[in-house]
Amino acid sequence: MATDFDTLFEKAGVPSHEREAVRSELLKGSTHHTTRGSKAALYVRDLLLSNEDVLATLIEIYYHDFIEFDFPFPALSN
Numbered sequence: 001m002a003t004d005f006d007t008l009f010e011k012a013g014v015p016s017h018e019r020e021a022v023r024s025e026l027l028k029g030s031t032h033h034t035t036r037g038s039k040a041a042l043y044v045r046d047l048l049l050s051n052e053d054v055l056a057t058l059i060e061i062y063y064h065d066f067i068e069f070d071f072p073f074p075a076l077s078n
Contacts, residue, residue, distance in 0.1 A: 002026040052076055 002023045009019045035041045048055055055074055059066070066073055 049074065 005026060006019050006023050009022065010016075048058065056076060059073060059076075065071065
């Protein structure tokens with residue numbers, strides 16, 4: 001995938017030093033912005049999953065994303 005992006009960026013005229021930075025980040029699998037698995041992310045996840053009203057609202061807001069990306073819907077007790 002990194003090679004495909006590099007080819008695309010090269011055709012678009014992206015400078016090689018910027019393409020290399022993108023390639024490096026793609027190959028690492030995460031960036032310094034990654035929050036997945038952090039204490040804060042886990043706290044918020046648990047908070048959302050423990051409040052069915054908030055969770056139902058988020059499902060309504062992101063319904064089409066769940067469908068489009070084939071994400072599993074969180075279980076609600078109602």
